[in-house]
Amino acid sequence: MASLRFYSGELVTDGATVAEILAPLGVTLQDYPVQAGAAAGLLQQASLTAAEQEEVLAALDTVFQRLRQERGYQARDLVVMYPEHPDIEANLARFHRIHTHDDEEVRYIIAGEGVFGFVLPDDRQVEVTVAAGDFIQVPAGLEHWFRLTGQRRIKAVRYFSARSGWVPHYSDRPLLPFG
Numbered sequence: 001m002a003s004l005r006f007y008s009g010e011l012v013t014d015g016a017t018v019a020e021i022l023a024p025l026g027v028t029l030q031d032y033p034v035q036a037g038a039a040a041g042l043l044q045q046a047s048l049t050a051a052e053q054e055e056v057l058a059a060l061d062t063v064f065q066r067l068r069q070e071r072g073y074q075a076r077d078l079v080v081m082y083p084e085h086p087d088i089e090a091n092l093a094r095f096h097r098i099h100t101h102d103d104e105e106v107r108y109i110i111a112g113e114g115v116f117g118f119v120l121p122d123d124r125q126v127e128v129t130v131a132a133g134d135f136i137q138v139p140a141g142l143e144h145w146f147r148l149t150g151q152r153r154i155k156a157v158r159y160f161s162a163r164s165g166w167v168p169h170y171s172d173r174p175l176l177p178f179g
């Protein structure tokens, strides 16, 4: 279950309150318990081969098929980050800045943790920690950022309407030094 922290340090752990705070931004969070079946063991591994990633995605295909029908997503892939990943620093540098995308950003966290940051309508900055079972949608054009927690480990399915739509456009707004 996702939790939200204001830059002031105030922590919100009640899911309904987190949803209420994010609602004006159009950000939605849902609980999709991870049911990976025979692929569950793979979620414990730090890294996954391409074949293992496909195995995990196939195990979660009912989620994709439902989203395809309900929301028209055309494609999905799996992001796997862990401390020894050769591109971890480059990836973090790319997204730990305030940015927007032309398409919405849709992530289903299936292992590990991540942090999405947002600017509320009153300009307060907040960070939302997501973990396995959290499904988050960030609308197109909304300023946000992303980073990992101290464990620097995440597995997340990304769903796309159009692959070209999630190139980051950076904002000039300064990001407060959270965490």
Ligand SMILES: [Fe+2]
Pocket (backbone or CB within 6 Å): 095, 099, 100, 101, 105, 144, 145, 146, 168
């Ligand atoms: Fe993003």
